[in-house]
Amino acid sequence: MKRWGLIAVVVLLVAWGWLRAFAWFDPLSACRIHIDVELLEGDRGAIRSAIDVVRREDPLVYRALCRWVDRIQEERQCDAGDPQADRRVRGGAGIPLDVLDPAIRRAREAPGCYVRGSRVIVLRRPPDGGGGPALVRERAEALKRLAGYSQAFWIDHGR
């Protein structure tokens, strides 16, 4: 009996570690959001801190985040268009993004974006690799906004 108890504890610990290692895991809120980061450059801790800010500041939005987002990916930037759609870019000309499509530049500078049709939020990797409270705040605000986009998409999609 004692042996089985020990095995159960070990299994629970391994399961807990597994669920938490690559994700935000909050069993009390039945919330698990997978976090994808670059193997060498990424920092899940900074993303977890931003989610924690959302959880503390805005429980309603946090619930929406848990319900409508299942993955947060850290990428170099958000791309809202393909600059190569312009022949001049494919020809090697260095053309400012604003000339091509201002939305592409704005998306690249945005702290994050939501991919419609998915439950995925993309967060921009800090350009200089920096972190700190300002980054956490910026990401928390982005998560609040982007969780709303996902919620709106899926509620609208279900109609």
Add this chain to the structure above:
Amino acid sequence: MTRRRAVALGILAILVVLVARYFVWVDVGARCVIGIRPSLVGYDNSTVKRALETLRNGSPEDYRKVCVHVGSINPNPSCGGFGGGCFWHGQNARGRASIDVSTEHGLIWTVAIVVHETCHAIQSHEGRPPGFDYEDECYNEDHRIMRALVQFE
């Protein structure tokens, strides 16, 4: 049932689950089956599946085109470096095409590359004339889908 048979059935069941999980996209409702080749570069096939799922929900018309014109997706960077995709114009124009799609740059670009290479498959199936500018149309297609699906402000 003998023990040996039970073990064989168990192994078969595991194989079926693994193949279904990693190597094929099945959407019974849309009658859409697309093979996905094993990926050698670490990024497992779930990114391709996530891209197809995103298209299905976010742009059903593009998803339908993929189902009609694409039979298999190769996520390995066998062409176009790590960042892009490829369609081989020498393919049999009558069958559903095989396309190469890199998943290196995440979900948004994977979706865009699927749409771009599907556009080439459509060109091939429609027998576009020699000298036709194959790339212009398809770059515009991937640009369009990115603009439609990425919401940032």
